[in-house]
Amino acid sequence: MSEVDDLIARSNALIARTSERYLSTSARGRAHKRQDLMARLKRMIIAAVLVVVGAAVFGFVQPLGSTGLLIVMGLLLACVLFAFVPTQGSVTLAKLGETDLKALPLKTEMWLESQRKALPAPAIPILDAISNRLETLAPQLATLSPQEPAALEVRRLLSDHLPELVTGYQSIPAPLRGQPRNGRVPDAQLVEGLSVIEQEIATMTEQLASGDLDKLAAHNRYLEIKYQEAKELGG
Structure with a gap:
């Protein structure tokens, strides 16, 4: 086996192991989609009921004719469109960087959700795991001052390191993502990087819970070095 074949084989093994590790969290993504669908249906039903009630009240005063x-039918048809309109607006990288710290976990989760189709299948369970971590982290940020060093590290991880890893991967042409590049396979590099970020969010959550903010700030600095490669991933 050549050195390139060996590198690809080891990368595929890493992807398989990481995917299996996070497979049980994929239900989180499905639950999020179900919640969004139910919110859309609820919005559609409420709008339709309002149209019918309004038409009935108006009919008591004056026959509709x-x-x-036709107007009522048109309004009811318009209500159906509510089932196809997302309940949340899209989140761009620019908006993510400007998001208030308290809302950052939710906005990061929404941004990751919009990136799913552009990422390989082994990365999806890790995205779900990250979403779970973000859901746990969010309440802890509600009482954290944005000027705290720990707050700056949380923001750097969620609005800098994580997006840079994902967008760096996406900038690589699809046929080359499974091929060795500078001694690394981009598919494996993405999976490994997302896994590290997921664990780092877990560490942040634990340290915020224990009040060890100084340790969090110091521990997180290594990411600046580790994810410098994320900036170069698509270079």
Whole structure:
């Protein structure tokens, strides 16, 4: 086996191990989609009920007639469109960087959700695991001052390191993502990087819970070095 074949084989083994590790968290992504669907359906039903009630009240005052019935039908048809309109607006990288610290975990989760289709299948369970971590982290940031060093490290991880890793991977042409590049395979590098970030969020959560903010700031500095390669991933 050549050195390149050996590198690819080891990268595939890493991807498989990491995917299996996070497979149980994939239900988180499905639950999020179900919640969004139920919110859309609820919005559609409420709008339709309001149209019907409004038409009934108006009918007591004045007959609707054929024109009125057409208007009501048109409004009911418009209500159906609510089932296809997302309940949350899209999050861009620019908006992510400007997001208030308290809302950053939710906005990061929304941004990751929008990136799913552009990432390889082994990365999806890790995204779900990150979403779980962000959900746990969010309440802890509610009482954390944005000027705290720990707050700056949280923001750097979620709005800098994580997006840079993902966008760096996406900038690589799809046929080359499974091939060795500078001694690394981009698919494996993405999976490994996301796994490290997921664990780092878990560490942040534990240290915030224990009040060890100085330790969090010091521990997190190594990411500046480790994820410098994320900036160069698509270079």
